Amino acid sequence: MDNLYVCGIVSQIEKKIYIKNGIKYGIFLLEDYNSSKEFRIYGQQYLKYEPLLIQNNPLHLCFSIDSSKYKKYKINILHIENLQNVLKKLVHKLIIKININNLNSVFINSIEKLFSQQQIGNKKLNIVLYDKVDQVFLNFESIKYEININSSFLKKLEEIKGLDFCLN
Known part of the structure; x- marks a missing residue:
C-alpha cells in the first residue's frame, strides 16, 4: 500500500x-x-x-x-x-490566482505592499490572471520576487479579498 x-x-x-x-x-x-x-x-x-x-x-x-x-x-x-x-521542505512555489475583474489600483497596491514587506526567500512566485467568462488564463512567474513562505505570510494573503492562492 x-x-x-x-x-x-x-x-x-x-x-x-x-x-x-x-x-x-x-x-x-x-x-x-x-x-x-x-x-x-x-x-x-x-x-x-x-x-x-x-x-x-x-x-x-x-x-x-x-x-x-x-x-x-x-x-x-x-x-x-x-x-x-x-x-519549508516541500513547498517550492506560491501560485496567486487573481480574477481579472478584481484588478484595480487598490488591489494591486495591497499585493505590492505585502510582497515588498516580505523577507527575500528562495520560493518562486507565480501569478495567474484569469477570466472565467472568456476562459482566459495568463500565467506569469515573478522575476522581482522570490519569497519566504511561512504561516504569518499565508494568513496575510488570506486577508486580501478577491485573491486565491495555492502552494506547489
Missing part, C-alpha cells in the same frame, strides 16, 4: 513504559478540523520522535497501513515532522 500523509495537532499524549521490559512507548491523539485519530509508537521510534510529541504541537505524519494477523490492520508510522518544517 502507498504511504499516507496527515496533518493535525497533538491534542492528547500519554507517555508510558512497559513494566516487563522497560521499553518506552507513547499514545497520542492527532486532531484536525474534522476528526481525530489515535496513534501508538514504540521503542526506538518512540525515542526518536518523543521531542515532537507535545500537547498542541502541529505535526505531519507519514504512515502506511498493513494487514495484521491479530487485528484488521496495523498502522506503521514511517516519519513524523513538525508541520512548520514541512512547509
